[in-house]
Each structure stands twice: as structure tokens, then as C-alpha cells.
Amino acid sequence: MKLRLVITIGLILITRSIMAQIPALERVEPASWWVGMKNPKVQLLVHGNNIASSTVSLTYAGVKLTAVHKVENNNYLFLDLDIATSAKPGQFKILFKKQAGQVLSFNYKLNQRDRSPNRAQGVTNKDLIYLIMPDRFSNGDPANDSKPGMRETKVNRDSMYARHGGDIQGIINHLGYLKDLGVTAVWLTPEIENDEPQASYHGYSVTDHYKVDPRYGTNELYKTFVEKCHALGLKVVKDLVHNHVGTEHWFIKDMPMKSWVHQWPKYTQSNFRDAAVMDPHASPMDKKIMLDGWFDHHMADLNENNPYVQNYLTQNHIWWIEYAGVDGFRLDTYPYNDAAYMADWARKVKAEYPHFSIFGETLVWSVANQAYFTQGNTVNRGFDTQLPGVTDSQIKDAIAEALNGKDGWTDGVHRLYSVLAQDFMYQDPTRNVVFLDNHDMSRFYSIVKEDFTKFKSGMALLLTMRGVPQMYYGDEILMKNLSNPDGLVRADFPGGWSDDKENKFIARGRNNQENEAFDYIRTLANYRKNTTALQTGKLMQYIPQDGVYVYFRYDTEKTVMVIYNGNDKPANLHTDRFNERVAGFNTAINVITNEHISDIKEVIVPAKTTFVFELKK
Structure with a gap:
């Protein structure tokens, strides 16, 4: 009897321990949706302790529960809902009845779509994009610098790998500066939660897809940021990562199924060779390692062939458009994704938002390699990617060669001429984003060896080139450094912190040459903004x-x-x-x-x- 009591108490303690780690109903994602979507179907991910033992039901006019999917992990259910065109905005309960008689409920909300004309409006060749790394631009709310309970709580501006405290409020505080400069669109590196132990300030190791990182602000503040941008005539580009997530992501810590990520007998990193994807003579294993290998030990590679992963990502991205009203997506590490899924993803996004803009990061080594990933099957791929445009690294390299190289048959200025002459490979090259630098490469002023004349020439070429021009924060004040390592090109914008000795957001805080650079770019950017020819x-x-x-x-x-x-x-x-x-x-x-x-x-x-x-x- 005593032994049986000890075992019973032990089981109770173990059960309580499990439930302390995973609540009976931890989360439902997406936690809300909208009536009137083109696609009437939505799949809810439900996570909770042994939730698969539940019987699920709901009652709401116009909403039908069409399927309940159980998977390998009993802490998950996937619910298929069909939302009829007759469904009205409102709330309803989703009931989870456990075998022991316990009933859990979740209040699910259906919202009315906001059809304001300045939402999801698209970022085009009429725009000038300004890229910001939120942690390094401006600290508008020091109260959110450290958040207890997160894995990295310290702010250390002396370390290039630590968090520095920049946030969304800091960006809001300087929207007038961007407007004056001639910027028309703002692209932030991912602002959603990256709760990794270290060096995740860049935003590309997501740990919660539906939550803005608390050290940047809140979901509501991000929505306010978008609204304030729109009120000033500025558009917003949201940065997405399909390929991987941080290993501290809640659904990696407790995966729905083994096939949620790409599994290997031992850790296998991508070979980072995009040519293996397009090479007609490629080794199948080379291609598999390119696509399914992990980016890093701390970046789990998602299995985009898994239909549950597909639904989760696609719905999350549509959710952010509808919730915040962003105008375009930049797609990180595009060549590493599953091509068929990405085409399906793009079709679904375009169906809901016909004017929405999408461009993929393709840091590859030839025009043909870039064009391979763009829509239209223009290079005989035999497949339409549905990707409108790419980050045009070939233009970037060609401008650098024109500025630094010696004149030759294919060198110097001839490189730029030759790259543009290959525009026939694209369905529409004007949808490509042209740039001189970004957060992953040496700053442009250092690329031209701090030659101010070359700097101005490069900026003039950028702002008169075909396509969608993009600047990196601080280019306009001659911020510099070579990307060795990347942290050196991610320095804080001087004046973004209250204790900064210099404030380069204002003219009197800049030296003469910095003011000349700022005025040069502002003059040309504002001219471009009012000149349809450019x-x-x-x-x-x-x-x-x-x-x-x-x-x-x-x-x-x-x-x-x-x-x-x-x-x-x-x-x-x-x-x-x-x-x-x-x-x-x-x-x-x-x-x-x-x-x-x-x-x-x-x-x-x-x-x-x-x-x-x-x-x-």
C-alpha cells in the first residue's frame, strides 16, 4: 500500500512537472483570422499538454470544422476550418473535451478585413527603400532594453555580438528624418521574437512567428509603426525567413513530428552552392545538402515539403499582412527554399493581395543564376517560381567594378554595361531591388576605399538605375567598415541613443563632408521621387x-x-x-x-x- 502510494505521488509529480512545462492549452495559431478572404480555408495549430486526447468541437454560423489531424506528438492537433463567405466577424469558442471530462476552451476571433487603400499597396520602382537593423538604429524606449525571462537580457553597446537596445519606437521617432531624405519605403530586418542565448539581434533566428520581440516593442506598436509610416507616405517592407528558425523556437523544443525539420544522421551544414540547384549535371546529394543542410547549428532547417509546415508559414505571413497592413515582403535566403512550395506560397499571397510586392534575396554569382529564381520560366527552368523580383547583386558588383576597376573589354565600366545588357533574362528587370550594400556585406563607402567622389558617383548610379533602389542605414552619413565580421557593418547610428556624443540625425551633428553626402543623396532621392523618367x-x-x-x-x-x-x-x-x-x-x-x-x-x-x-x- 505504501509502495503504491509512493508510485501514485510520483506519477502525480511527474504529470504536474510536464504540465508546468506545457500548459493544457498553451497556444492556438493563428489565434485570429478574417472573414472575406479569397481562400476560405485555415489550419489552426493547437499546442498543449496531451491535447491530442481531446475531442474538438465548435459552433458558429458560417464556420465548419472539416478535419482534426493528430500527429506523432500528442501535444499537437491541427484543425482544418472552412470559413464561408456568409460568416460574420465575431468570436466563438473552440472546445477541447478531455477523456477525463475536463473541457478546455479557446475564444477564437474572426475579424473584419481592413480594406483601406494604403494597406498592402506594393513597393515598386517608384520607391526608394531604406534598410534598418532595429537593434542598431535608435533606442526610443530604454524600458524595454532588458526583458526578464528571456535568454539574453543584457545590453552591451561595446560588443558587436550583443544587443544594443534599438527598437521600433526609435525608428518611429526618426520617420521625419527618412521622409526628408527622400525615402519612400522602410525595410526592417526581422522584428519578430529571437529569444536565442546570444547574437540573435539580427532577427534571423525566429523563436515565435506571431510575436514582435519584446525588446523591440509589441505587436500593437509594430502596427502603429506601419500606420505612422503610411500617414507620412512611407511604405513598409517586412523581412521573412522561410528556410530556418532558431533552435530555441518553441515548436523546435517540442516538435510536432520528426519531419518538421530536415533530419540528418549528424549535423550537416548547407554547402551554400546555389549552382547545385540549377546544374543539369548536379549530384543529387549536392543539391540535397544545398537545400536541406542547416544554415548554422542554431538555425534549424524547416522541411517545406511537410504540408503542416507549409500551412503554418503561409498563414503566418498572410496574418501579418492583414494584421499590420505591410506593403511588401523581402524573402531571406531564397535559393535554399523548396521551389514548389515557394511558388505555391507566392500564388496564395498574390491571390489575397494583388498589388503586394515580393522580392527574394539571391546573393549569387551571375545574371543567369539570379534570373533562374525569378518568375516566368525565362531561362528554360521548366518551372515558374512566381517570384516577381530579386536582390540584384550583379548590379551591385558591376557598379563596384565600374568605380574601382580598370577599363577593359569586360572590366571597369564595361561590366555594368554588360550586366544590364543581360536584362533579357528577366520577365521584368524593373522589379529587381538594386543596392550597393546591406547588413551582410561591406559598407559601400569602404568598398570604394572612402573615396568621396566615387561614393557620390555610385549613389548617382544607384538612384538613376532601373529597378527598385535600396539604401542601407547610415550610407547617407558615410558610415563605413568592411564585413569582417558582419558586426562591423552593423554599428549604431550616431545620435540614436540619448547618451551619444554626436547626433548625426541633424545637420549640426554632422561634419562638412557628412552633410555634403547627406545633401547629395537627399537632392537626388527627392528628384527621383518627383521624376517618373527615373x-x-x-x-x-x-x-x-x-x-x-x-x-x-x-x-x-x-x-x-x-x-x-x-x-x-x-x-x-x-x-x-x-x-x-x-x-x-x-x-x-x-x-x-x-x-x-x-x-x-x-x-x-x-x-x-x-x-x-x-x-x-
């Missing part, structure tokens, strides 16, 4: 001659002539060669200086300088 206009380029590269952006309203001298000495350019585009124009305005050019037949261009002229009759 947004949606056609591009005509001419084969470089004697190290000088010339192209035109034009429409029925304006013609803009861009001249770059890649030589180390001044060039005397005779423009009669460009008669197709300059015929009928006699004078020009220098867009940067507002200087009137009385005769455009001959132009003297200083070394490594870019001129941007608006032609006049």
Missing part, C-alpha cells in the same frame, strides 16, 4: 568608349542623361554619338547643383564623376 521610364545605354559610360532614362515627360567617367583623369565627351536621345535638346540642368548647361554638344567630365542632367529644349 521611376518607370525606359532605359537606353550606350557601349562605353574610352572609359566613359552613358545611359538615358526617359518617358514622355522628361529625358535624363547619366554620364560616368571611369577614368582617373577628366574626359571630354562629345554627345553627337547619342543623337537618338539628345536630338531636339540643346541645354540641360545639372540635377545636383541646379546649374544650367547652355550647350550639351561637348561635356567635360572630371575623373570618377557621374553627372545627372535633365535635358532641356
Whole structure:
């Protein structure tokens, strides 16, 4: 009897211990949805201690529970709901009746869709994107710097690997600065929870898909951020990671099934060779390691062939659009994802939001490699990815070569000409995002070896190029460093913290050269914002001659002539060669200086300088 009592007490204690770790009903995701969606189906993930032993029921007009899926782990259920067009906004109870008679309930909410015209509006070649790493931009709310219970609670601005305290409120505080600069869209590296023990400030090790990291703010504050951006005419790009999650993610700590992630006999890292995906002669194992290998020991590789994983990710991303009203998605590590799933994902997002913009990160090594991932089957892939655009790293590298390289048949300015000449590979190259640097690579000012003339030339090329231009925070004030390691290019924006000695958000806090850089970019960015020729206009380029590269952006309203001298000495350019585009124009305005050019037949261009002229009759 005594032994039986000890065993019983032990079982009770074990049961209580399990339930302390996983509540009887820990979470239902998504915890809310909307009526009137194009796709009437939604699959709820339910997590709770032994929840699979429950009988599930609900009663609500227009909502039908069509299936209850049990999986390997009894702590999960997946519920399929069908929401009819007749369903009305409101709340209803989902009941979970346990075998012992216990009944758990969850209040599920159906919302009315917000159909305001400035939501999910799309980010296009009419925009200029400004990329921000929230932890390193500005600390607007020091009260959220440390959150008890999280795995990393310290703020240490002296460490490039630690958190520095930047947050969403800090970004809100400086939206006026971005508006003045000429920015029209803001892209944040992932702001959702990254509760890893260390070095997850960058945001790419998500641990909760439905929660803004408390050290950045709240879901409500993120929604407010989007609304404030829209009120100022700024759009918002949300950064997504399909491929992997942090190993401290709650659903990795207690996985629904073994096939939730890619499993290997021993830890296997991706080979990071995108060519294995497209190589017709590739080893199947090379391709598998590329796609299914893990990014890092602390980044679990999700199995996108698993239909439950697919539903979870797709619904989460649609949930954020509908909840916050963001305007576009940037897709991290795009080549590492399952292609069929990503195409299906894109079709579902586009069906709900026809104007929404999507671009994938493709840090690859040729134009063909980039085009391979874009929609339209333009390079004989035999498959339509449904991906509208990519991050155009080939333009980035070509601009750097034009600025730093020596003139040659395929070198120097000829590299940029050649890359643009391959635009025939894309369904629409104007949907590509063009950039000079970002959070994963050396800063542009350091790439040009802190040569201010080259810096200005590169910015002029970026802001007059076809596609969607993107800047990295601090480019406009000459922030620098080489990416060795990445933390060096993720420094704090001076003035974003109350105890900063310098405030470079304001003119008097910047030195003369920083102000010149800021004013140069602001002038050109605001000119671009008001010049359709630089947004949606056609591009005509001419084969470089004697190290000088010339192209035109034009429409029925304006013609803009861009001249770059890649030589180390001044060039005397005779423009009669460009008669197709300059015929009928006699004078020009220098867009940067507002200087009137009385005769455009001959132009003297200083070394490594870019001129941007608006032609006049």
C-alpha cells in the first residue's frame, strides 16, 4: 500500500512537472483570422499538454470544422476550418473535451478585413527603400532594453555580438528624418521574437512567428509603426525567413513530428552552392545538402515539403499582412527554399493581395543564376517560381567594378554595361531591388576605399538605375567598415541613443563632408521621387568608349542623361554619338547643383564623376 502510494505521488509529480512545462492549452495559431478572404480555408495549430486526447468541437454560423489531424506528438492537433463567405466577424469558442471530462476552451476571433487603400499597396520602382537593423538604429524606449525571462537580457553597446537596445519606437521617432531624405519605403530586418542565448539581434533566428520581440516593442506598436509610416507616405517592407528558425523556437523544443525539420544522421551544414540547384549535371546529394543542410547549428532547417509546415508559414505571413497592413515582403535566403512550395506560397499571397510586392534575396554569382529564381520560366527552368523580383547583386558588383576597376573589354565600366545588357533574362528587370550594400556585406563607402567622389558617383548610379533602389542605414552619413565580421557593418547610428556624443540625425551633428553626402543623396532621392523618367521610364545605354559610360532614362515627360567617367583623369565627351536621345535638346540642368548647361554638344567630365542632367529644349 505504501509502495503504491509512493508510485501514485510520483506519477502525480511527474504529470504536474510536464504540465508546468506545457500548459493544457498553451497556444492556438493563428489565434485570429478574417472573414472575406479569397481562400476560405485555415489550419489552426493547437499546442498543449496531451491535447491530442481531446475531442474538438465548435459552433458558429458560417464556420465548419472539416478535419482534426493528430500527429506523432500528442501535444499537437491541427484543425482544418472552412470559413464561408456568409460568416460574420465575431468570436466563438473552440472546445477541447478531455477523456477525463475536463473541457478546455479557446475564444477564437474572426475579424473584419481592413480594406483601406494604403494597406498592402506594393513597393515598386517608384520607391526608394531604406534598410534598418532595429537593434542598431535608435533606442526610443530604454524600458524595454532588458526583458526578464528571456535568454539574453543584457545590453552591451561595446560588443558587436550583443544587443544594443534599438527598437521600433526609435525608428518611429526618426520617420521625419527618412521622409526628408527622400525615402519612400522602410525595410526592417526581422522584428519578430529571437529569444536565442546570444547574437540573435539580427532577427534571423525566429523563436515565435506571431510575436514582435519584446525588446523591440509589441505587436500593437509594430502596427502603429506601419500606420505612422503610411500617414507620412512611407511604405513598409517586412523581412521573412522561410528556410530556418532558431533552435530555441518553441515548436523546435517540442516538435510536432520528426519531419518538421530536415533530419540528418549528424549535423550537416548547407554547402551554400546555389549552382547545385540549377546544374543539369548536379549530384543529387549536392543539391540535397544545398537545400536541406542547416544554415548554422542554431538555425534549424524547416522541411517545406511537410504540408503542416507549409500551412503554418503561409498563414503566418498572410496574418501579418492583414494584421499590420505591410506593403511588401523581402524573402531571406531564397535559393535554399523548396521551389514548389515557394511558388505555391507566392500564388496564395498574390491571390489575397494583388498589388503586394515580393522580392527574394539571391546573393549569387551571375545574371543567369539570379534570373533562374525569378518568375516566368525565362531561362528554360521548366518551372515558374512566381517570384516577381530579386536582390540584384550583379548590379551591385558591376557598379563596384565600374568605380574601382580598370577599363577593359569586360572590366571597369564595361561590366555594368554588360550586366544590364543581360536584362533579357528577366520577365521584368524593373522589379529587381538594386543596392550597393546591406547588413551582410561591406559598407559601400569602404568598398570604394572612402573615396568621396566615387561614393557620390555610385549613389548617382544607384538612384538613376532601373529597378527598385535600396539604401542601407547610415550610407547617407558615410558610415563605413568592411564585413569582417558582419558586426562591423552593423554599428549604431550616431545620435540614436540619448547618451551619444554626436547626433548625426541633424545637420549640426554632422561634419562638412557628412552633410555634403547627406545633401547629395537627399537632392537626388527627392528628384527621383518627383521624376517618373527615373521611376518607370525606359532605359537606353550606350557601349562605353574610352572609359566613359552613358545611359538615358526617359518617358514622355522628361529625358535624363547619366554620364560616368571611369577614368582617373577628366574626359571630354562629345554627345553627337547619342543623337537618338539628345536630338531636339540643346541645354540641360545639372540635377545636383541646379546649374544650367547652355550647350550639351561637348561635356567635360572630371575623373570618377557621374553627372545627372535633365535635358532641356
